[in-house]
Amino acid sequence: MSEIHTQRVTFTRGRRLIADGIDITGPAGSVTALVGPKGSGKSTLLRLIAGALRADSGSMSLDAEPLSSLHRRERAQRIALVEQEWATADGLGGRDVVALGRVPHQGWFATTADDERVIANSLTAAGAADLADRDVATLSGGERQRINLARALAQQPSLLLADEPTNHLDIRAQWETMTLLHGLSRNGMTVIAALHDLNHAAAFADHVVVLADGRVAAAGSAPEVLTAETIAAVWGISLEVMRRADSDRPLLVFPLLA
Numbered sequence: 001m002s003e004i005h006t007q008r009v010t011f012t013r014g015r016r017l018i019a020d021g022i023d024i025t026g027p028a029g030s031v032t033a034l035v036g037p038k039g040s041g042k043s044t045l046l047r048l049i050a051g052a053l054r055a056d057s058g059s060m061s062l063d064a065e066p067l068s069s070l071h072r073r074e075r076a077q078r079i080a081l082v083e084q085e086w087a088t089a090d091g092l093g094g095r096d097v098v099a100l101g102r103v104p105h106q107g108w109f110a111t112t113a114d115d116e117r118v119i120a121n122s123l124t125a126a127g128a129a130d131l132a133d134r135d136v137a138t139l140s141g142g143e144r145q146r147i148n149l150a151r152a153l154a155q156q157p158s159l160l161l162a163d164e165p166t167n168h169l170d171i172r173a174q175w176e177t178m179t180l181l182h183g184l185s186r187n188g189m190t191v192i193a194a195l196h197d198l199n200h201a202a203a204f205a206d207h208v209v210v211l212a213d214g215r216v217a218a219a220g221s222a223p224e225v226l227t228a229e230t231i232a233a234v235w236g237i238s239l240e241v242m243r244r245a246d247s248d249r250p251l252l253v254f255p256l257l258a
């Protein structure tokens with residue numbers, strides 16, 4: 001199981017400090033929810049950890065091993081990033097896109113029977129088996145989301161980074177996705193998911209990190225972090241924080257209008 005740490009990570013674009021000394025921990029075998037207002041730096045942090053962006057300063061480690069010491073291929077074997085963006089060539093089928101997840105594990109030779117098994121299992125786990133033969137150019141936002149997730153699973157990473165994995169999904173698909181991420185963590189995968197829906201973080205996350213203006217504003221368990229005070233300070237909205245009957249996990253509701 002892999003624990004991820006970032007220490008004093010900074011990232012600047014132009015004159016803007018987008019990540020301003022970020023220290024976070026993603027505990028091994030658990031789901032960490034990364035929450036924060038629009039533009040707070042969630043996607044940037046995930047891309048920095050995945051190696052899609054390079055930090056200006058600071059350090060990151062996976063299992064106490066500096067990420068900077070991992071070769072690109074090794075990093076891709078251990079860390080997968082599920083993004084919103086869709087950068088695949090038209091004309092590919094769903095299965096072809098998922099097969100790309102095997103590339104970091106493959107040698108010079110063609111896909112093996114083992115790869116085929118992993119691809120099929122990943123499609124099934126992500127609820128995308130029926131999309132295997134579809135031209136990806138014709139997929140809806142939610143269907144793309146499932147194929148992207150299946151592709152990341154095919155990478156068999158120890159750290160899965162998911163950027164708004166429930167975006168575009170209907171309520172049942174949101175439940176299935178969050179249940180899948182939770183299940184993966186219980187099987188030893190470390191998951192960090194950037195989420196907009198604070199109730200998803202409240203219900204499913206083991207650990208919650210709040211970003212605001214490129215800094216960590218709060219971190220801890222859902223009941224510790226998702227308080228009315230923190231939400232008001234960071235998002236500028238007064239939500240009602242209720243308690244579930246059977247759990248100390250919070251339930252966040254909008255105040256009723258008069």
Ligand SMILES: Nc1ncnc2c1ncn2[C@@H]1O[C@H](COP(=O)(O)OP(=O)(O)OP(=O)(O)O)[C@@H](O)[C@H]1O
Nearest residue numbers: 013014016018036037038039040041042043044045
């Ligand atoms: N290539 C870029 N050039 C300039 N600014 C950028 C670039 N990419 C991101 N930013 C800025 O960095 C800030 C953080 O963006 P980021 O996408 O990481 O935030 P986020 O928390 O994921 O936002 P959202 O919830 O809206 O997806 C934003 O203000 C954004 O406009």
